[in-house]
Amino acid sequence: xxxxxxxxxxxxxxxxxxxxxxxxxxxxxxxxxxxxxxxxxxxxxxxxxxxxxxxxxxxxxxxxxxxxxxxxxxxxxxxxxxxxxxxxxxxxxxxxxxxxxxxxxxxxxxxxxxxxxxxxxxxxxxxxxxxxxxxxxxxxxxxxxxxxxxxxxxxxxxxxxxxxxxxxxxxxxxxxxxxxxxxxxxxxxxxxxxxxxxxxxxxxxxxxxxxxxxxxxxxxxxxxxxxxxxxxxxxxxxxxxxxxxxxxxxxxxxxxxxxxxxxxxxxxxxxxxxxxxxxxxxxxxxxxxxxxxxxxxxxxxxxxxxxxxxxxxxxxxxxxxxxxxxxxxxxxxxxxxxxxxxxxxxxxxxxxxxxxxxxxxxxxxxxxxxxxxxxxxxxxxxxxxxxxxxxxxxxxxxxxxxxxxxxxxxxxxxxxxxxxxxxxxxxxxxxxxxxxxxxxxxxxxxxxxxxxxxxxxxxxxxxxxxxxxxxxxxxxxxxxxxxxx
Amino acid sequence: xxxxxxxxxxxxxxxxxxxxxxxxxxxxxxxxxxxxxxxxxxxxxxxxxxxxxxxxxxxxxxx
Numbered sequence: 001x002x003x004x005x006x007x008x009x010x011x012x013x014x015x016x017x018x019x020x021x022x023x024x025x026x027x028x029x030x031x032x033x034x035x036x037x038x039x040x041x042x043x044x045x046x047x048x049x050x051x052x053x054x055x056x057x058x059x060x061x062x063x064x065x066x067x068x069x070x071x072x073x074x075x076x077x078x079x080x081x082x083x084x085x086x087x088x089x090x091x092x093x094x095x096x097x098x099x100x101x102x103x104x105x106x107x108x109x110x111x112x113x114x115x116x117x118x119x120x121x122x123x124x125x126x127x128x129x130x131x132x133x134x135x136x137x138x139x140x141x142x143x144x145x146x147x148x149x150x151x152x153x154x155x156x157x158x159x160x161x162x163x164x165x166x167x168x169x170x171x172x173x174x175x176x177x178x179x180x181x182x183x184x185x186x187x188x189x190x191x192x193x194x195x196x197x198x199x200x201x202x203x204x205x206x207x208x209x210x211x212x213x214x215x216x217x218x219x220x221x222x223x224x225x226x227x228x229x230x231x232x233x234x235x236x237x238x239x240x241x242x243x244x245x246x247x248x249x250x251x252x253x254x255x256x257x258x259x260x261x262x263x264x265x266x267x268x269x270x271x272x273x274x275x276x277x278x279x280x281x282x283x284x285x286x287x288x289x290x291x292x293x294x295x296x297x298x299x300x301x302x303x304x305x306x307x308x309x310x311x312x313x314x315x316x317x318x319x320x321x322x323x324x325x326x327x328x329x330x331x332x333x334x335x336x337x338x339x340x341x342x343x344x345x346x347x348x349x350x351x352x353x354x355x356x357x358x359x360x361x362x363x364x365x366x367x368x369x370x371x372x373x374x375x376x377x378x379x380x381x382x383x384x385x386x387x388x389x390x391x392x393x394x395x396x397x398x399x400x401x402x403x404x405x406x407x408x409x410x411x412x413x414x415x416x417x418x419x420x421x422x423x424x425x426x427x428x429x430x431x432x433x434x435x436x437x438x439x440x441x442x443x444x445x446x447x448x449x450x451x452x453x454x455x456x457x458x459x460x461x462x463x464x465x466x467x468x469x470x471x472x473x474x475x476x477x478x479x480x481x482x483x484x485x
Numbered sequence: 486x487x488x489x490x491x492x493x494x495x496x497x498x499x500x501x502x503x504x505x506x507x508x509x510x511x512x513x514x515x516x517x518x519x520x521x522x523x524x525x526x527x528x529x530x531x532x533x534x535x536x537x538x539x540x541x542x543x544x545x546x547x548x
Contacts, residue, residue, distance in 0.1 A: 029500045140501050174507035226514055234506030245505045252526035258515040265516060
């Protein structure tokens with residue numbers, strides 16, 4: 001399932017006998033397993049997995065999709081390279097090995113805005129369609145098999161491609177519904193964000209749960225009657241059947257063309273799904289409403305100075321909003337993860353990045369006071385943010401008042417959290433005199449004595465060396481650039 | 486089941502349970518293309534297919 005790690009891809013060489021580590025999320029498919037060795041992303045293939053790879057490698061769509069960046073570049077390792085690694089127990093017992101290009105920063109569907117989940121679904125269907133044309137199929141259909149280079153999706157789970165046995169239905173269809181289609185329908189038809197559902201359920205939304213959220217009116221919306229209502233009913237009536245449905249389907253004449261037709265119809269359906277709010281409501285989204293032009297320029301210059309102060313590989317932009325400062329960071333940094341709790345803002349950012357083909361900025365949506373935790377089997381199947389790569393700079397612009405006053409997080413703890421990340425930081429302190437903070441406090445009792453500039457400076461000084469600070473907007477706001485000690 | 490069919494079922498397909506209902510639904514989701522196969526598959530049991538709690542789909546063998 002989740003396959004790739006972080007960082008750049010070193011080329012060639014032999015496997016290192018030790019220091020390998022398993023990708024904890026890749027256990028489900030017994031025909032392959034992903035692990036990391038010496039900074040490289042490797043995959044062991046079983047006998048069946050190796051045969052499927054050999055078939056895949058001979059198809060024309062595979063090389064075409066790799067060239068187009070739609071499948072992660074993957075090479076089979078030479079046997080002597082594998083032989084070198086036999087001292088490592090994780091390398092034992094596999095029939096063949098692949099090496100994959102590394103994904104800059106792993107992300108999960110419960111962190112993607114609507115447009116990203118939709119584009120990942122369309123990629124999945126496009127690959128299905130191309131595979132079917134050459135008598136192969138994707139045996140599963142999970143968004144966890146799609147990862148991102150900035151705003152470009154790429155499919156990472158090579159062993160998902162297998163030859164399609166005659167008369168066999170698409171095993172991944174239900175999974176496609178539960179992890180792609182229903183979440184998209186929820187957002188498009190009901191205005192319900194799917195992130196909490198997907199974070200809460202690693203296998204997605206079952207048909208009967210999805211049906212429970214649909215009104216009579218919704219049954220007449222595209223796809224709901226067939227993919228939700230009928231599927232829920234059939235699942236109910238066949239859940240404990242003893243009938244050999246696969247065998248009977250084959251005898252009845254099930255053939256590839258039916259999967260082709262289904263995939264074609266699903267593609268049309270997903271393309272029609274739109275998040276209407278994202279299309280209409282887009283005003284008043286400039287973050288710096290209390291800044292004038294000169295102050296705004298001052299802030300831009302300050303951030304640019306901090307970003308370029310040292311060579312950076314990975315910058316996190318906490319509270320990225322429309323991504324203006326993520327873009328500044330990306331001028332000189334290969335990878336930027338732009339995070340905000342506002343789904344609409346991140347959706348807009350993604351649409352802009354996708355339109356320009358940006359491969360540096362990965363836009364993610366999550367509440368910053370409740371960021372993605374460790375999830376799944378043994379709490380290691382999906383990692384929290386920090387496990388997926390350490391930033392060397394974290395931007396916290398116009399954020400701290402939301403954390404302390406909006407989410408009641410003690411200021412000292414917030415700074416400690418930044419310290420735990422081990423990165424340099426840019427922090428913007430927004431004073432209580434600022435209209436943005438006044439708005440946050442309008443309906444709350446001001447118990448936030450710790451929300452104080454001097455207190456912030458003391459907290460920063462414990463963990464960081466403040467290199468530069470500047471007052472902006474007549475002192476209503478102050479910018480700090482601090483290096484981790 | 487024939488040995489060929491048995492062999493096909495052992496191909497590297499399903500670490501994933503495709504879901505019985507979801508397999509049958511693919512006949513419907515395919516639209517026109519699936520109609521003939523759908524009626525061959527359901528035969529006389531067509532009406533009982535969508536009845537919750539019905540046992541009838543488990544009964545009998547070939548139509």
